[in-house]
Each structure stands twice: as C-alpha cells, then as structure tokens.
Amino acid sequence: MNKKGVSPVVATVLLISMAIILAGVVFFWMRGFIQEPTIMSGKNIELVCEEVVFRVSVEENQLFLTNDGNVPISELRIKIQNPGERTTIKIDEATLNGALDVGGTATLNVDSIVGADSTLIIPVLKGMKGENEVLYPCNERYGVQPQ
Amino acid sequence: MLPQDKRGVSEVIGYVILISLAVIISVAVFVWFKSYVPTDSLKCPDGVSLIIESAKLSESSMEIIISNNGLFNVDGYILRGKSDPSLKISDKSLSEYVSTGATQDGLAVRFSEPLIPDGEITQSFDLSFLGNIYSIEVVPVVYENSGNQEKMITCGNPVEEIVRQ
Numbered sequence: 001m002n003k004k005g006v007s008p009v010v011a012t013v014l015l016i017s018m019a020i021i022l023a024g025v026v027f028f029w030m031r032g033f034i035q036e037p038t039i040m041s042g043k044n045i046e047l048v049c050e051e052v053v054f055r056v057s058v059e060e061n062q063l064f065l066t067n068d069g070n071v072p073i074s075e076l077r078i079k080i081q082n083p084g085e086r087t088t089i090k091i092d093e094a095t096l097n098g099a100l101d102v103g104g105t106a107t108l109n110v111d112s113i114v115g116a117d118s119t120l121i122i123p124v125l126k127g128m129k130g131e132n133e134v135l136y137p138c139n140e141r142y143g144v145q146p147q
Numbered sequence: 148m149l150p151q152d153k154r155g156v157s158e159v160i161g162y163v164i165l166i167s168l169a170v171i172i173s174v175a176v177f178v179w180f181k182s183y184v185p186t187d188s189l190k191c192p193d194g195v196s197l198i199i200e201s202a203k204l205s206e207s208s209m210e211i212i213i214s215n216n217g218l219f220n221v222d223g224y225i226l227r228g229k230s231d232p233s234l235k236i237s238d239k240s241l242s243e244y245v246s247t248g249a250t251q252d253g254l255a256v257r258f259s260e261p262l263i264p265d266g267e268i269t270q271s272f273d274l275s276f277l278g279n280i281y282s283i284e285v286v287p288v289v290y291e292n293s294g295n296q297e298k299m300i301t302c303g304n305p306v307e308e309i310v311r312q
Contacts, residue, residue, distance in 0.1 A: 011159070019164050023170035034175065037182040041293075044182040051188060057235035064238045066227065068286070070189065070300050101241075103225035103254040103286060103301055107238050145233050 038136050040071075040127035052123045054100070058146035063108045064066035065100060065121070073100035075124035076108075077137055080116045087112065093126075093135075119146055193301035194218035197287040199308040206277035208246070209310070213268055213285065220261035221287045225282065225301060226272070227256055228280040228310075236290050237284055237305075239277065247271040255288050256297055282309045 006014070029035040038045040066117030067073055076091040089110060099106035113119050125136050155161070196217035199292045203210045215221050226245075227237035248270040249256045262268055274280060284305035290297050 001183065015159060015162055016166070019166035019170060022167040023174070026167065027171050027174055030171070030175070034179065038178070039182060041188075043184075043186050047183070047185055055236050059234065064236050066236050068301065068305070101254055103227075103240075103242075103288070104282060105227055105236075105238055105240050146293060 036129055038127040038129045038134055040115050040125055040136075043126055045127040045136045046066070049123070049126075049136075049142045051143055052125070052138065054123065054144060055120075056144050056146040058113060058119065061109055061111045061114050063106075063110055063113065063121070063146065065106045065108070067102060067104050067105075068098045070102055071123075071125065072098075072102055073123045074126040075135055076100075077122040077124060078110060079112070079120040079122065079143070080112055081118040081120075082116055101129060104139075113146075120144070121146070153246055157252070159262055189298055189300050190294055191287075192219055195221060195287050195289060195302040196306075197221055197224055197262075198306055199283070199285055200282060202308050202310045204280070204310045207223060207273065209272045209274055209280070209283075211270050212269065213262070213271070215262045215264050215266045217287070218264055219289070220263055221258075221302075222257045222261050222290045223249065223257035223288045223299075224285040225250065225288060226283060227286075227305070228277075228283045230278055230312075232279060232281040237282075239280065239281065241272060241274070241277075241280070243273045244277070245270060246273045253299065257290075259286075279311060281311045282307055284308070285295050287307055 039129060040048045048071055052070060052071045054065060054067045057064045074093050078089040080087050091108060096106060120143040123138050127134060127136050194217050197213055198216050200212040200214050213215045220265060226241040228239045228241045229237050230239055240254055242254055243251050245251055245256045249258050284307040287302040288299050289302060290299055
C-alpha cells in the first residue's frame with residue numbers, strides 16, 4: 001500500500017490557498033452586514049464634525065449664523081427645550097441653499113425659539129456612503145447655543 | 148446515549164478554519180478603522196492676517212483699502228457685514244458685490260494676484276441692492292491644493308470695522 005501523501009510544501013500551499021479563498025468568500029458575504037462609514041474629505045464624517053466652527057446669535061425670533069470654519073454646513077437641526085417639551089426643527093438644504101458654505105452667513109425666522117428655555121443648533125454635513133450622497137447630523141456635543 | 152465517535156475535524160481543516168477566521172477578522176477590522184485614522188486637515192498657517200486700513204461708504208457703494216500685515220501671501224478674503232448695529236454677528240455676505248480690484252469666488256473675494264506681506268489693495272463694492280451696512284468684517288483666505296482640487300481655507304478670526312454709526 002502506498003501511504004505517501006502530498007509533500008509538506010504542497011500541503012502548506014494548499015492550506016494557505018484554501019484559507020485565503022475561504023476568508024475572501026466569507027468576507028464578501030458578510031460585508032453586507034457591516035455598516036459602511038460615511039466619508040467626507042477623505043475621512044470619517046464623525047471626525048469632520050469636530051472641525052465645524054460656527055457662531056449663532058438670536059434676536060427675538062431670528063437666528064443669525066456664520067460659518068467660520070472650513071467645513072460646509074448643509075442642513076441644521078434646532079433643538080428647542082421648553083418645560084416638559086423638547087422639539088427639533090429641521091432646516092433643510094433647500095432652505096439654507098448653500099448659505100452656510102465656508103464663510104457664509106444665514107438668517108432664519110424660527111418663531112418657536114421665542115421664550116424657549118434653551119436652544120441648540122446642530123450642524124448636518126453631507127458625506128458619501130459608498131456611491132451615495134448622505135446627510136449626517138453631527139452629535140449634539142458639536143452643537144452651538146446662541147449668544 | 149452519548150455518541151461514541153469522538154473524532155473532531157481533521158488537523159488540516161482545523162488550521163484552515165483558524166487561519167480563515169484570523170484573515171477575515173483582520174480585514175474587517177482594517178476596513179472599519181481605516182476611516183477613523185485622522186488625516187492632516189488643511190489648515191491655514193499661523194501668521195496670515197489682513198487688516199482694513201479704511202472703509203468709505205457712499206449712498207450705494209463702498210470702497211475699502213485692505214493691507215496684508217501678516218507673514219505670508221493672502222489669496223483673498225471673505226467680506227461680511229451687519230445690516231443692524233445691534234446685531235452680535237454679521238448677517239450679510241458682501242463678497243458677491245465686489246465690483247473692481249478682484250473677482251468673486253463662491254463666498255469669497257479672490258485677488259487677481261496674491262497680496263504679498265505689507266501689500267495694500269483697494270476694492271470697490273456695489274451695494275445698491277442692499278440696505279444700510281453698519282459694520283464689515285474681513286476673514287483672510289488662502290488656497291491650497293488637496294489632491295487634484297484647489298481648496299479655499301479661511302484663516303483665523305474676523306477683523307471688524309464700523310463703517311456707519
């Protein structure tokens with residue numbers, strides 16, 4: 001009986017090839033289950049949120065904003081806190097119309113900020129998720145309270 | 148009754164599974180964390196500065212003299228203004244109203260040639276479409292190449308000048 005198997009070199013090559021093929025197959029199959037990060041300016045948009053610099057002041061029902069940083073702001077979320085109530089107002093891209101690009105200013109009429117306990121303005125940035133453009137609201141800690 | 152066959156997977160299959168798992172985990176971790184590695188942001192060098200030497204306001208236009216009191220060339224600036232003296236921050240973008248001495252580039256005014264240190268330039272603005280402007284502020288900008296694109300970078304805090312009491 002011939003009990004010789006494959007040579008150790010061939011066995012190693014086979015082992016590694018099978019491992020790599022199996023890893024590739026499983027990775028591509030599992031990719032759909034992992035959430036793809038949103039990218040802006042070549043980095044994760046969560047890191048870009050740290051670089052947003054803007055000022056807000058309030059006069060009665062008017063909000064005045066200037067973008068002093070180097071990150072364009074596409075939309076805004078305005079969180080208004082009143083006793084027993086918290087509302088969020090969305091200022092969309094069409095309303096801002098590029099006014100808060102780098103160096104821009106915007107004036108907004110928001111009646112519900114009059115007499116509010118606190119107001120927080122949260123920037124929303126535009127990034128890429130794969131091939132698609134998506135809007136990404138920054139974390140509340142990057143929000144600004146009006147002066 | 149417990150199964151009597153206590154053989155597991157063969158040694159070779161064991162190695163294949165082990166190595167595959169290691170490769171999959173390492174690739175997944177690499178792909179996931181790659182985007183979290185901070186890259187160098189485009190930043191304006193320290194020492195870039197512009198000042199408003201003078202601002203003359205007439206009925207429908209404005210003439211300003213800007214000088215470079217910094218250490219580096221400046222490519223342009225962002226001009227904003229207050230339409231009400233009681234406002235805390237500017238509410239009007241004025242760059243688009245530039246009429247002589249430079250061109251508008253988005254929300255900025257871009258010099259035809261970079262303004263060198265100690266250089267001075269006069270610019271006119273046609274403000275006939277705007278109401279009164281009470282103060283103006285200037286933010287210097289420089290342009291840097293990022294990949295194949297030229298990107299505008301704003302520099303520092305705005306310099307404010309009151310033009311109407």
